[in-house]
Amino acid sequence: MNPYAIFLLYLLAILGFVAVTLLMNRMLGPKPVASATKLEPFECGAEPVDRLNVKAVPVKYYGIAVVFILFELETVFLFLWALGAQPLTGTLLLVFGFFLLLLVLLVLYVWKSGLLEDVRA
Secondary structure (H helix, E strand, O other), X not given: OOHHHHHHHHHHHHHHHHHHHHHHHHHHOOOOOOOOXXXXXXXXXXXXXXXXXXXXXXXXHHHHHHHHHHHHXXXXXXXXXXXXXXXXXXHHHXXXXXXXXXXXXXXXHHHHHXXXXXXXX
16 A cells, blocks of 8 residues: 555544544533633632732743753754664764754853843843
């Protein structure tokens, strides 16, 4: 059988399972009724500390989040590279060195931009 046909059948089976699960949840699952307590922003039962003086999260934290995600992805790619590079050749070591160079450049950029120092306050 064609590998693309197998992939298509697998994809259709996954989508069908998700559709059946969602349909069963809609038909058989609980149907909550909206109430004043349910529509409050805090559903855990705790009263908001201060409703009038709510401060937004500083934009600086989003930069930290993006850098964190980049380093997480690079870590995953390093593990995948280590698993895929079984016959270790000079070309693979060169690619690995280039990848590590990019990683070091990213660390230097984050350090030089002062992104981490801005968030401490």
